[in-house]
């Protein structure tokens with residue numbers, strides 16, 4: 339067994355031992371190390387200012403809406419408990435948790451669970467995972483596209499009715515079943531124009547299609 343000893347930049351830090359016969363291997367390792375360092379640096383940067391990344395913003399708002407994006411902002415560059423997020427945002431902690439779990443399911447955030455010695459309860463420290471979020475999103479774009487397409491078709495093929503009082507719209511079948519009265523408030527149901535919903539879906543699909551083409 340032959341060992342080649344390669345000196346590091348700082349002698350004091352010790353000598354690096356590199357196995358192998360070829361000198362080029364040492365060079366290769368150096369290259370890989372550099373690439374890893376670069377990635378780590380980039381990851382750190384992304385974590386510190388994820389808000390400056392429009393793709394990430396889009397991912398987060400798509401998952402958890404504008405409020406989800408506000409929550410993600412609080413997590414930028416630090417670990418924060420759900421209680422602390424709620425406090426800083428003046429939001430109910432239950433709502434904050436719901437948003438965090440939605441983001442967690444989509445790999446946008448992760449948590450560290452610590453048992454509180456006094457109460458015996460678990461405290462969750464949340465942090466944002468920009469890189470993982472992008473990877474997961476890339477892998478699921480096609481599925482998302484399919485879901486959006488299905489929703490678009492359903493919107494196009496269905497005649498909707500609404501009471502106009504802010505209650506959810508109902509399909510023709512449901513409206514007929516309930517004698518054209520709103521299932522929520524009982525007011526008379528009238529035709530509902532869903533063209534803005536259709537247009538919004540078309541826009542979403544188009545932007546997603548472009549992203550798929552790019553990648």
Ligand SMILES: [Zn+2]
Nearest residue numbers: 501505520523
């Ligand atoms: Zn109603």
